[in-house]
Amino acid sequence: MRKDVIVLGAGIVGVSIAVHLQKRGRSVLLIDKRKPGEETSFGNAGLIQREGVYPYGFPHDFGALLRYALNNTIDAHYHWSAIPKLAPFLWQYWMHSRPAQHKAIARMYAPLIENSVTEHMALAEESGSTGLIRPTGWLKVFRDEKTRDAQFRDAEAVKRDFGVNFNALDTKGVAESEPHLKVETKGGIHWTDPASVSDPHLLTMGYVGLFERLGGELAAGDAKTLEETSTGWRVQTENGPVEAREVVVALGPWADVVTKRLGYNLPLAVKRGYHMHYKPEGNAVLNKPTLDFDRGYFLAPMSKGIRLTTGAEFANRDAPRSPVQLQRAEPIAKDFFPLGERVDPHPWMGMRPCTPDMMPIIGKAPRHKNLWFGFGHAHHGLTLGPVTGRLLAEMITGEQHTVVDPKPYRVERF
DSSP states (O other): OEEEEEEEOOSHHHHHHHHHHHHTTOOEEEEESSOTTOSGGGSSOOEEOTTOOSOOOOOOSHHHHHHHHTTOOSSEEEOGGGHHHHHHHHHHHHHHTSHHHHHHHHHHHHHHHHTHHHHHHHHHHHHTOGGGEEOOOEEEEESOHHHHHHHHHHHHHHHHHHOOOEEEEOHHHHHHHSTTOSSOOSEEEEEOSOEEESOHHHHHHHHHHHHHHTTOEEEEBOGGGOEEETTEEEEEETTEEEEEEEEEEOOGGGTHHHHTTTTOOOOOEEEEEEEEEEEESTTOOOOSOEEETTTTEEEEEETTEEEEEOOEEEOOTTSOOOTHHHHHHHHHHHHHSOEEEEOSSSOEEEEEEEOTTSOOEEEEOTTSTTEEEEEOOGGGHHHHHHHHHHHHHHHHTTOSSOSSOOGGGOGGGO
């Protein structure tokens, strides 16, 4: 079999790249070891984070660092055995998170974020998936007045600098917005521009359906078999070898399976995360995705129930699951909102692919012909899938004007 482009990785980013290439007349084969959308794209908080112009940084205040050092929080957890390997990445991550540097990164990152909702809606309309995307925004609530006031100031700066809209809520406003919360908060921020997704996996599969209707094909295969040929690239699939002129690596946390073999020593790491679904008790309803900011967990209304998601776990990618953050969060979340029985048989775990400067790697590989990268989206894979897909497709097909300037995301920055 011969195609124009092979896309390795069928998460939301790879699927979006494949769709946009197929729309531009390229014949595309989308390859993954598993079925589409079953890894990292399956288990997120279901947010399209239009407000997320500041990617999640490494804390710099002493109190937060001390709290994380104790390794007993919900929003962060680490495996001691992984620290020696992760130390160089964490040091670079900390350096890039310094306030001045973080602000500079936000200015480069914002163009991607600014297009996140519009690009999702374009694919959702074409794929018949608009019913899965809700214009709810999301809610960040506070238990501490000092924290609330600092977050209000930060939100005002984001609104001023990047045009993102929000409503500042007092205690009564939060209660009116979410009447079934069981605690009296000190207020909250309702980010109104983002959208929420009722089933991220189903949305990914909607985009897969669009890809197939456009003539794209899927196959099971192992990215480790990728090899360069005289005319492009070859990879082994369940249906035999497939060759293509160009190949895109969109393997998320497994990108190094290909990049290291080809000589690219990139500073990639993973942040693991967990989720569990619960039935709400009685007639309780959660209207919007809600972050209990001071405790560090997130609740999101999904088609399957209320999804509780945890923060970041720093561990070796393939280490055994250790859902201690979920165990810590569950009793606190049940005191916050009337969560009933668990729906899932066991906690789900996924891995966020991260770079130390918190921005994805998007663009052409510098030392190989017709090799392209699209990975490293960290917490914003769902958010940035469609705009990444459009940007890379425009670059691969040689369009004169791209949706955003790709320069800040090039791999050569490392």
